Amino acid sequence: MNGHANGEVPSGMASSRGTPRVADGGGLAVDKAADFANYFCTYAFLYHQKEMLVDRVRMDAYFSSIFRNLKHFVGKTVLDVGTGSGILAIWAAQAGAKKVYAVEATAMARHARTLIAGNKLDHIVEVIEGSVEDITIPEKVDVIISEWMGYFLVRESMFDSVIYARDKWLKPDGIMYPSHARMWIAPVRTSILEQKQQEYEHAMADWNSFLQDTNLHYKVDMSCLSKPYKEEQQKYFLQTALWNSLYPNQIIGTPVIIKEFDCLTTTVEEVAAIRSSFKMHFYESQRKCSGFAGWFDVQFKGSPSNPADEEVELTTAPSAEETTHWGQQVFLLSPSVNLSAGDVLSCSLDITRSRQNHRLMDVKFVHQVERASGEVSPPITSPYAIE
Amino acid sequence: MNGHANGEVPSGMASSRGTPRVADGGGLAVDKAADFANYFCTYAFLYHQKEMLVDRVRMDAYFSSIFRNLKHFVGKTVLDVGTGSGILAIWAAQAGAKKVYAVEATAMARHARTLIAGNKLDHIVEVIEGSVEDITIPEKVDVIISEWMGYFLVRESMFDSVIYARDKWLKPDGIMYPSHARMWIAPVRTSILEQKQQEYEHAMADWNSFLQDTNLHYKVDMSCLSKPYKEEQQKYFLQTALWNSLYPNQIIGTPVIIKEFDCLTTTVEEVAAIRSSFKMHFYESQRKCSGFAGWFDVQFKGSPSNPADEEVELTTAPSAEETTHWGQQVFLLSPSVNLSAGDVLSCSLDITRSRQNHRLMDVKFVHQVERASGEVSPPITSPYAIE
Numbered sequence: 001m002n003g004h005a006n007g008e009v010p011s012g013m014a015s016s017r018g019t020p021r022v023a024d025g026g027g028l029a030v031d032k033a034a035d036f037a038n039y040f041c042t043y044a045f046l047y048h049q050k051e052m053l054v055d056r057v058r059m060d061a062y063f064s065s066i067f068r069n070l071k072h073f074v075g076k077t078v079l080d081v082g083t084g085s086g087i088l089a090i091w092a093a094q095a096g097a098k099k100v101y102a103v104e105a106t107a108m109a110r111h112a113r114t115l116i117a118g119n120k121l122d123h124i125v126e127v128i129e130g131s132v133e134d135i136t137i138p139e140k141v142d143v144i145i146s147e148w149m150g151y152f153l154v155r156e157s158m159f160d161s162v163i164y165a166r167d168k169w170l171k172p173d174g175i176m177y178p179s180h181a182r183m184w185i186a187p188v189r190t191s192i193l194e195q196k197q198q199e200y201e202h203a204m205a206d207w208n209s210f211l212q213d214t215n216l217h218y219k220v221d222m223s224c225l226s227k228p229y230k231e232e233q234q235k236y237f238l239q240t241a242l243w244n245s246l247y248p249n250q251i252i253g254t255p256v257i258i259k260e261f262d263c264l265t266t267t268v269e270e271v272a273a274i275r276s277s278f279k280m281h282f283y284e285s286q287r288k289c290s291g292f293a294g295w296f297d298v299q300f301k302g303s304p305s306n307p308a309d310e311e312v313e314l315t316t317a318p319s320a321e322e323t324t325h326w327g328q329q330v331f332l333l334s335p336s337v338n339l340s341a342g343d344v345l346s347c348s349l350d351i352t353r354s355r356q357n358h359r360l361m362d363v364k365f366v367h368q369v370e371r372a373s374g375e376v377s378p379p380i381t382s383p384y385a386i387e
Numbered sequence: 388m389n390g391h392a393n394g395e396v397p398s399g400m401a402s403s404r405g406t407p408r409v410a411d412g413g414g415l416a417v418d419k420a421a422d423f424a425n426y427f428c429t430y431a432f433l434y435h436q437k438e439m440l441v442d443r444v445r446m447d448a449y450f451s452s453i454f455r456n457l458k459h460f461v462g463k464t465v466l467d468v469g470t471g472s473g474i475l476a477i478w479a480a481q482a483g484a485k486k487v488y489a490v491e492a493t494a495m496a497r498h499a500r501t502l503i504a505g506n507k508l509d510h511i512v513e514v515i516e517g518s519v520e521d522i523t524i525p526e527k528v529d530v531i532i533s534e535w536m537g538y539f540l541v542r543e544s545m546f547d548s549v550i551y552a553r554d555k556w557l558k559p560d561g562i563m564y565p566s567h568a569r570m571w572i573a574p575v576r577t578s579i580l581e582q583k584q585q586e587y588e589h590a591m592a593d594w595n596s597f598l599q600d601t602n603l604h605y606k607v608d609m610s611c612l613s614k615p616y617k618e619e620q621q622k623y624f625l626q627t628a629l630w631n632s633l634y635p636n637q638i639i640g641t642p643v644i645i646k647e648f649d650c651l652t653t654t655v656e657e658v659a660a661i662r663s664s665f666k667m668h669f670y671e672s673q674r675k676c677s678g679f680a681g682w683f684d685v686q687f688k689g690s691p692s693n694p695a696d697e698e699v700e701l702t703t704a705p706s707a708e709e710t711t712h713w714g715q716q717v718f719l720l721s722p723s724v725n726l727s728a729g730d731v732l733s734c735s736l737d738i739t740r741s742r743q744n745h746r747l748m749d750v751k752f753v754h755q756v757e758r759a760s761g762e763v764s765p766p767i768t769s770p771y772a773i774e
Binding site for chain 1: 418420421423432433434437440441446450472474477478481498501502504505506594597600601604605606607608609610611612615616619620623
């Protein structure tokens with residue numbers, strides 16, 4: 001045996017069959033211990049915190065949103081959900097907050113405490129180690145700040161915890177940082193498609209020679225597993241969303257907003273099952289669509305009754321100048337879609353949570369080509385996993 | 388946030404603080420759901436099964452041990468603990484077993500069922516999906532076969548399940564396949580030491596420029612986290628056992644057996660905490676020891692009352708001809724040990740289970756240099772994690 005996860009095996013595919021289930025993740029049973037094993041553990045490494053702390057797009061957006069809107073912080077109470085290293089809590093305190101509650105589920109809480117004391121803010125910032133669902137603070141707060149966004153916004157399902165905190169601890173006239181979030185989709189061209197198709201073909205050729213060897217040397221016929229092996233490899237190479245940092249010129253059509261969230265009012269149900277129908281329009285002279293990309297942006301606008309002095313936006317869209325650690329999620333279309341001038345793609349997208357792990361997502365993409373002639377192709381369904 | 392585990396973050400570091408604990412792993416509390424998330428899930432991929440099925444050293448040893456000792460199988464009942472794809476159960480049936488119970492905890496059980504039916508052995512082999520600790524079979528068996536060995540033998544702690552099955556389901560005169568196991572240690576030379584030392588230095592230089600940037604751009608002094616960051620990076624680069632397939636000429640001294648197990652009698656306690664004291668003798672003209680390597684071998688000897696017709700051995704020692712997927716585990720000594728002619732290393736090694744994950748190990752290595760002159764250096768303690 002050798003249970004060491006290697007780079008070739010999809011991660012995060014926890015199974016928790018037959019185990020105690022103690023919480024709820026948008027309608028799916030969640031085991032807390034498995035959730036720690038799968039998810040929270042990553043955030044207990046300073047190395048990982050540093051990766052987020054060197055993301056200048058991320059850092060500048062939060063920094064500007066706070067220090068250009070001091071009125072939201074001076075003399076106020078603040079809750080930081082998932083404080084990690086404590087950076088947002090520190091900035092809130094530096095911006096004039098009266099009191100900051102910094103909640104962190106992992107052992108990173110202890111490093112946050114060190115950092116806060118090292119920056120002489122421990123009289124303002126109180127670090128609380130625990131899940132925000134489990135902890136108690138002595139008052140409702142004026143501001144909830146959190147960096148909860150995962151790949152394609154919703155991966156990790158951490159928005160749930162922010163919503164929970166908002167409903168329990170935010171004053172009726174409180175403000176969310178960020179205040180809004182949007183999910184974007186655009187068609188792309190990428191040579192990753194050909195690369196992954198080749199890797200998949202190679203994996204299947206390798207399987208076929210493995211079948212022969214096993215028959216010859218060990219008297220066992222493995223061919224009856226070819227179908228599930230093929231499905232496993234297809235899922236791995238062609239039906240799993242890929243992290244990529246795209247160049248803007250790889251976007252071959254008009255980006256579409258598929259979902260908008262007002263962080264003051266969004267419910268967990270809205271986040272847990274996202275459905276969108278939309279048209280993809282292509283830029284001129286594009287002849288082939290090899291997939292589509294998903295990304296997000298968030299805005300810091302304050303609230304209707306207490307708007308920001310200066311609105312700030314954090315975008316993870318493809319950019320020639322600035323990239324983020326989030327990059328974009330790329331979903332390949334195999335086979336690719338051949339386009340003629342004037343073609344439009346009529347699409348629907350469903351994003352739901354994986355049954356095995358509520359922090360990962362299943363995606364169902366359906367497209368039909370509407371030709372300029374008026375002809376419409378039959379619908380094609382493509383399933384994906386966001387892992 | 389971005390909770391995607393990357394290649395730079397040690398894996399398997401699950402925390403299960405504050406969660407229900409339902410079983411026992413050699414004195415440490417174990418949460419079954421976290422255990423599935425961390426460990427069993429890997430084995431549910433055919434890709435991973437295939438990696439083990441193409442390990443010719445592994446396959447040939449089990450194949451030979453079965454088919455050269457038919458008397459142990461003809462007309463007998465067999466229990467396969469952790470059958471995976473079902474390969475050992477199939478061979479046991481092909482060798483003449485009357486009945487084979489093939490137990491598998493993961494969904495791989497369903498593929499095993501397919502493979503067994505595809506090879507027309509479903510009238511002999513019964514696949515049971517569940518942990519061997521939880522399932523029931525209608526009789527005691529003549530043979531327990533299992534491929535339970537992890538890196539450096541004990542990683543994964545799967546031997547526990549085999550011992551459990553033996554005590555519950557093996558007849559008094561039953562046989563274990565394999566029957567014996569041994570753990571080996573030898574001093575090595577490897578350029579990985581210099582590589583990892585450089586990577587560590589680079590990581591710390593990068594941290595120092597990060598400190599300056601964060602001070603300059605974001606008004607936060609991160610220097611109070613330098614000590615824990617340094618510890619985290621040391622642990623990652625220099626104090627974590629490394630998988631390697633060593634060449635025999637990298638072994639610079641006489642290999643030592645640090646532990647032997649008789650699979651018929653070994654207890655979980657013996658496996659869960661291993662302590663060994665030994666001397667390392669170096670081959671002539673070696674001037675530098677950059678670490679030590681650990682590997683294992685297992686033997687198929689039958690039992691005292693029913694010995695094998697032909698004994699078979701499976702070794703994972705460094706070899707010029709044949710490598711295994713287990714390779715060797717390399718433990719670096721930083722700084723390396725400078726040797727003079729006639730020097731001997733007086734060593735002790737403690738291998739215990741990680742508190743965070745009972746399937747991973749903590750290693751404590753203590754060495755003293757005994758000079759030919761009779762002078763003895765002070766003891767130096769090196770901690771390691773097997774992840």
